Amino acid sequence: MSQRKRALLVIDMLDDFLLPGAPLEVPAGREVIPNIAREIAAARAEGAPVVYVCDRHAPDDREFAQWPPHAVVGTPGADVIKELAPQPGDVMVPKTTLSGFYRTDLEARLKELRVQSLTITGVLTDICVYWIAGEAALRGWKPEIPRDCVAAATEEDHVTALRQVERLFGAKIR
DSSP states (O other): OOSSOEEEEEEOOBHHHHSTTOTTOOHHHHHTHHHHHHHHHHHHHHTOOEEEEEEOBOTTOGGGGTSOOOSBTTSGGGSBOGGGOOOTTOEEEEESSSOSSTTSSHHHHHHHTTOOEEEEEEEOTTTHHHHHHHHHHHTTOEEEEOGGGEEOSSHHHHHHHHHHHHHHHOOEEO
16 A cells, blocks of 8 residues: 555435436436446555445435425435445445535544545536535545546546636546
């Protein structure tokens, strides 16, 4: 392993975002599945923690005033897609907002694991990936985002978000 311990974050790669006809379907998200699988395999091979940060909502979540109901606790839509299923030893961090840090134990878990850098993958580039990259940078972690491992609803949103996380948060886009 490298001197700087990294963690791989897998953001919202859930059935309710990726399956055809899903409530918040992101078709481009299906295209990045093999690339994220590559990153997961590489992280596991080097002993880096794989951390799944995933929406988990109550049936009456206030977020549903803006977005269709999705990732409701106990429903199949809240499951990580089978191609990227967590393995024993992986870390699961549920979130109820766009932020992976707000009212979660993500920061504590990363500190406990002595993580110094983050590789961020998942959906949506311009929403949850963007928020997590920004908040990670504010907390002292330099985010790295493989551009072929994140997706947005539109190519324009994807490109704009990557440009902004690089410019505003110092993220390394590779």
